[in-house]
Amino acid sequence: MRYSLHGNLCLCSRRFKMAASQVQDEAFVTLATNDRYAYGALVLGHSLRAVNTTRQLAVMITPTVSSLMRQLLTEVFHCITQVDPLDSNDEANLALLTRPELGITFSKLHCWRLTQYNKCVFMDADTLVLRNIDDLFEREELSAAPDVGWPDLFNSGVFVFKPSEETYRGLLQCAMTQGSFDGGDQGLLNTYFSDWGTKDIARHLPFIYNMTASRAYSYLPAFVKFGSDVKVVHFIGAVKPWEFTYDTNTGTVLTCEGISSQHELTFIQAWWDVFVAKVKPRVEAHQTQFSEKMGQLSLGSVSPITSPSSPPAATTSPIDSRTRQWQWEQGQIDYLGEDRFENIMKKIDEKVNNK
Numbered sequence: 001m002r003y004s005l006h007g008n009l010c011l012c013s014r015r016f017k018m019a020a021s022q023v024q025d026e027a028f029v030t031l032a033t034n035d036r037y038a039y040g041a042l043v044l045g046h047s048l049r050a051v052n053t054t055r056q057l058a059v060m061i062t063p064t065v066s067s068l069m070r071q072l073l074t075e076v077f078h079c080i081t082q083v084d085p086l087d088s089n090d091e092a093n094l095a096l097l098t099r100p101e102l103g104i105t106f107s108k109l110h111c112w113r114l115t116q117y118n119k120c121v122f123m124d125a126d127t128l129v130l131r132n133i134d135d136l137f138e139r140e141e142l143s144a145a146p147d148v149g150w151p152d153l154f155n156s157g158v159f160v161f162k163p164s165e166e167t168y169r170g171l172l173q174c175a176m177t178q179g180s181f182d183g184g185d186q187g188l189l190n191t192y193f194s195d196w197g198t199k200d201i202a203r204h205l206p207f208i209y210n211m212t213a214s215r216a217y218s219y220l221p222a223f224v225k226f227g228s229d230v231k232v233v234h235f236i237g238a239v240k241p242w243e244f245t246y247d248t249n250t251g252t253v254l255t256c257e258g259i260s261s262q263h264e265l266t267f268i269q270a271w272w273d274v275f276v277a278k279v280k281p282r283v284e285a286h287q288t289q290f291s292e293k294m295g296q297l298s299l300g301s302v303s304p305i306t307s308p309s310s311p312p313a314a315t316t317s318p319i320d321s322r323t324r325q326w327q328w329e330q331g332q333i334d335y336l337g338e339d340r341f342e343n344i345m346k347k348i349d350e351k352v353n354n355k
Helices: 035-050 067-074 091-097 100-113 134-138 165-177 185-192 220-229 264-285 321-329 341-353
Strands: 002-005 008-012 023-032 055-061 079-082 119-123 127-129 143-147 150-161 232-234 245-247 252-254 291-293 296-298
Touching: 023 035, 023 100, 035 055, 035 067, 035 127, 035 264, 055 067, 055 100, 067 079, 067 264, 100 119, 100 150, 100 165, 100 185, 119 134, 127 264, 150 185, 150 232, 165 185, 232 264, 245 264, 252 264
Parallel strands: 023 055, 023 119, 055 079
Antiparallel strands: 002 008, 008 079, 119 150, 127 232, 143 150, 245 252, 245 296, 291 296
């Protein structure tokens, strides 16, 4: 079934038979701007189904998502909406994040146009659901978890909102008049919903609804104590789960220099477990070409859609100084290899002695 939604294409699948308990007017919403993020959306969708959500699943896609990925998405999501890409074109502020690819995340604003729903929860495609989170629909707009980098602001990877054309127009106006202080959607949303930090503590979601998986941001003692309660994992940063390699013989994720992490790998393993069990068989059924050699599977080379401005990916081969600097800035430090203590001290001694 096809129908027009505010000038965008919406494809609603008929393959789903709604249970009596299925809530029709509330949905989890995500966004895929290319095929790689579509893989993330597929894993997210399956993780939501695995925890028996009673809400609809909706995904917004841009025209760059391939027809094959669209077909796979229809097998998981109740509704697929094609949206025109929005880009902040704010190179200066995005440079502060060293993430020039984030401008396209402005396309996330289209979620406020899904007015067939009364309330929604937006989730980035690089999130993974571990436990049922339907209780989020009891929250009001705009409910979100604090950002670990600046807790007075919220992280826009998971948030509760109410679709509204008025809010959508307000966000566009805010983008044109005030812009985004980080060049991406998070800076804009925090500007528009500027009272989030002070108005109502009920709109502050616990960290377990949007836990940053990266070791660089982790408070390890708290993770040890509360980690078993985590409901949503967010793979924040440039290195995503699909950048890793999975060994199909052992059923484990392979570590690479520069992207090792004490507990991040536990969640990356969980992401790949969902992918291999639920997504991979459907992709193979549609005769997608995989990069499988000697029992190893990697999505890094699957999608022809790449971003020339993306930061350098981690590799098992020697890396240049600029790449190592970028990895250090992201907290991806090879403590047991090139960046181990004695090597750092050696470099410091060299600098001091050459003064």
